[in-house]
Amino acid sequence: xxxxxxxxxxxxxxxxxxxxxxxxxxxxxxxxxxxxxxxxxxxxxxxxxxxxxxxxxxxxxxxxxxxxxxxxxxxxxxxxxxxxxxxxxxxxxxxxxxxxxxxxxxxxxxxxxxxxxxxxxxxxxxxxxxxxxxxxxxxxxxxxxxxxxxxxxxxxxxxxxxxxxxxxxxxxxxxxxxxxxxxxxxxxxxxxxxxxxxxxxxxxxxxxxxxxxxxxxxxxxxxxxxxxxxxxxxxxxxxxxxxxxxxxxxxxxxxxxxxxxxxxxxxxxxxxxxxxxxxxxxxxxxxxxxxxxxxxxxxxxxxxxxxxxxxxxxxxxxxxx
Amino acid sequence: xxxxxxxxxxxxxxxxxxxxxxxxxxxxxxxxxxxxxxxxxxxxxxxxxxxxxxxxxxxxxxxxxxxxxxxxxxxxxxxxxxxxxxxxxxxxxxxxxxxxxxxxxxxxxxxxxxxxxxxxxxxxxxxxxxxxxxxxxxxxxxxxxxxxxxxxxxxxxxxxxxxxxxxxxxxxxxxxxxxxxxxxxxxxxxxxxxxxxxxxxxxxxxxxxxxxxxxxxxxxxxxxxxxxxxxxxxxxxxxxxxxxxxxxxxxxxxxxxxxxxxxxxxxxxxxxxxxxxxxxxxxxxxxxxxxxxxxxxxxxxxxxxxxxxxxxxxxxxxxxxxxxxxx
Numbered sequence: 001x002x003x004x005x006x007x008x009x010x011x012x013x014x015x016x017x018x019x020x021x022x023x024x025x026x027x028x029x030x031x032x033x034x035x036x037x038x039x040x041x042x043x044x045x046x047x048x049x050x051x052x053x054x055x056x057x058x059x060x061x062x063x064x065x066x067x068x069x070x071x072x073x074x075x076x077x078x079x080x081x082x083x084x085x086x087x088x089x090x091x092x093x094x095x096x097x098x099x100x101x102x103x104x105x106x107x108x109x110x111x112x113x114x115x116x117x118x119x120x121x122x123x124x125x126x127x128x129x130x131x132x133x134x135x136x137x138x139x140x141x142x143x144x145x146x147x148x149x150x151x152x153x154x155x156x157x158x159x160x161x162x163x164x165x166x167x168x169x170x171x172x173x174x175x176x177x178x179x180x181x182x183x184x185x186x187x188x189x190x191x192x193x194x195x196x197x198x199x200x201x202x203x204x205x206x207x208x209x210x211x212x213x214x215x216x217x218x219x220x221x222x223x224x225x226x227x228x229x230x231x232x233x234x235x236x237x238x239x240x241x242x243x244x245x246x247x248x249x250x251x252x253x254x255x256x257x258x259x260x261x262x263x264x265x266x267x268x269x270x271x272x273x274x275x276x277x278x279x280x281x282x283x284x285x286x287x288x289x290x291x292x293x294x295x296x297x298x299x300x301x302x303x304x305x306x307x308x309x310x311x312x313x314x315x316x317x318x319x320x321x
Numbered sequence: 322x323x324x325x326x327x328x329x330x331x332x333x334x335x336x337x338x339x340x341x342x343x344x345x346x347x348x349x350x351x352x353x354x355x356x357x358x359x360x361x362x363x364x365x366x367x368x369x370x371x372x373x374x375x376x377x378x379x380x381x382x383x384x385x386x387x388x389x390x391x392x393x394x395x396x397x398x399x400x401x402x403x404x405x406x407x408x409x410x411x412x413x414x415x416x417x418x419x420x421x422x423x424x425x426x427x428x429x430x431x432x433x434x435x436x437x438x439x440x441x442x443x444x445x446x447x448x449x450x451x452x453x454x455x456x457x458x459x460x461x462x463x464x465x466x467x468x469x470x471x472x473x474x475x476x477x478x479x480x481x482x483x484x485x486x487x488x489x490x491x492x493x494x495x496x497x498x499x500x501x502x503x504x505x506x507x508x509x510x511x512x513x514x515x516x517x518x519x520x521x522x523x524x525x526x527x528x529x530x531x532x533x534x535x536x537x538x539x540x541x542x543x544x545x546x547x548x549x550x551x552x553x554x555x556x557x558x559x560x561x562x563x564x565x566x567x568x569x570x571x572x573x574x575x576x577x578x579x580x581x582x583x584x585x586x587x588x589x590x591x592x593x594x595x596x597x598x599x600x601x602x603x604x605x606x607x608x609x610x611x612x613x614x615x616x617x618x619x620x621x622x623x624x625x626x627x628x629x630x631x632x633x634x635x636x637x638x639x640x641x642x643x644x645x646x647x648x
Binding site for chain 2: 063114115126127240293295296302303
């Protein structure tokens with residue numbers, strides 16, 4: 001692109017999303033049937049909620065590859081509670097606390113021992129996934145009706161799933177928070193230059209700790225949505241999801257070097273990722289291709305954003321991990 | 322242990338850990354000590370991860386990372402298997418190796434030319450290659466063919482699996498590259514300060530292209546062995562390999578930030594993981610507990626490296642100003 005267009009990365013992604021949806025509307029039948037849309041929205045909601053948390057972490061130029069396994073742990077924890085007929089409020093709060101605590105563990109390794117985030121979370125990912133099968137044999141099943149209330153009965157106007165409502169609230173809070181709060185400015189500052197942030201009086205370690213805690217709570221909410229979708233909770237509910245979250249964030253234009261990226265981008269990124277798999281199905285392509293298509297789209301998006309930012313990056317000097 | 326001799330910490334400590342683990346496990350269960358078990362099971366099971374760790378060590382020393390190794394391995398093994406079903410051994414092996422090279426080149430291209438961060442690139446290509454493997458195989462298994470069978474399931478003299486010799490050769494080659502060639506110096510230079518290395522006349526782009534391509538090639542070779550060892554391969558076989566490889570390398574003392582590390586560490590760490598894996602199996606400890614042990618080992622080694630860090634950095638690099646301090 002020779003000329004610099006005044007269009008943001010989010011706008012491109014939004015257009016891309018619209019294009020996909022338009023193509024689907026023209027070429028497929030039944031894609032926009034209420035059932036399909038609602039199930040897509042449900043998937044969208046848990047991906048987005050967790051991706052907003054991941055976005056916070058990546059903005060501080062850290063990363064979390066343990067979130068998938070963390071979600072598995074939280075899923076089982078609340079399943080154990082659900083077995084005792086605990087209602088949704090209890091489950092949600094428990095999920096958020098559990099998620100925040102586990103995520104704090106990551107943050108402690110990163111801030112106190114100065115272990116690079118990717119390695120620290122790699123290690124905790126193994127810890128989380130190893131603990132589960134020891135505590136639970138395979139799965140917790142025959143969960144009561146109160147446990148699956150969110151997925152099956154909590155519907156606005158008898159149609160819109162409760163999870164979508166939760167997602168909307170969280171997204172709006174996140175948008176406002178990132179725009180107006182002081183804390184979010186600190187996050188951006190740390191992502192851009194941690195040392196400079198420290199010298200201006202920001203308590204870098206504390207901010208990172210809080211960021212991870214918030215993200216962990218969001219992972220917890222996401223886990224609650226995932227777990228309550230069925231009467232059986234297995235030990236691998238969240239396995240591999242971390243890649244989807246990171247992909248959504250990266251697709252949304254957040255730089256993994258930290259310091260730049262918007263929640264709106266993450267929203268679109270998560271939307272694209274949650275539309276693709278069902279879209280591939282409805283277009284009559286074998287579902288075996290969905291992973292490859294998803295990978296190709298991520299790479300394409302990353303290349304486009306890299307080319308757009310190249311000039312700026314060269315000015316900043318060097319590439320960061 | 323003498324407190325003052327911290328210069329030898331990494332290699333020395335790794336050897337001590339290895340010996341303690343080995344002796345400890347051998348004391349509890351004698352089966353572990355038999356030659357058949359040590360060579361035929363323990364070493365054989367680690368060869369693929371070991372090989373990939375060698376190649377990825379070079380990448381991590383430049384400050385990069387390659388998470389796509391597992392997917393590259395599976396994809397190349399599959400394309401090799403499919404090609405061999407059509408046109409025999411030669412076609413199969415060359416298709417596999419070419420696929421590996423292509424995967425590596427693509428990574429290198431994105432990282433060195435388009436300047437996307439290695440983490441994002443290889444995360445995305447990990448998805449892509451695994452997805453391609455799934456689409457080419459339609460989700461089914463691909464079966465081994467004579468050439469890969471030979472690599473994965475032959476014993477030299479009836480005792481020693483042939484892939485161990487290949488591992489030793491590769492280990493020597495990679496040790497030589499890193500320790501004795503200018504390429505090795507360039508890698509360390511890139512890891513310490515990429516811009517400075519570039520301005521001192523090193524074609525950093527080409528160097529990066531080379532190491533990612535080599536990584537792809539080694540993954541493809543490991544894929545041949547893997548396919549031969551298990552006689553079939555599915556698209557999700559390599560999903561956690563990338564993380565295992567990084568575990569081995571970090572345990573071996575290579576800094577994930579780049580610039581510090583050597584092959585000895587990686588090789589020793591490979592052996593430690595091998596002893597652990599097989600040892601825990603011999604002791605009838607469930608797989609899940611083994612995962613925890615892996616995680617714990619990684620955490621412990623990282624924390625202890627943190628404690629020793631300053632002294633080691635001083636002893637290993639001469640007066641390096643670490644400008645790129647990361648949170």
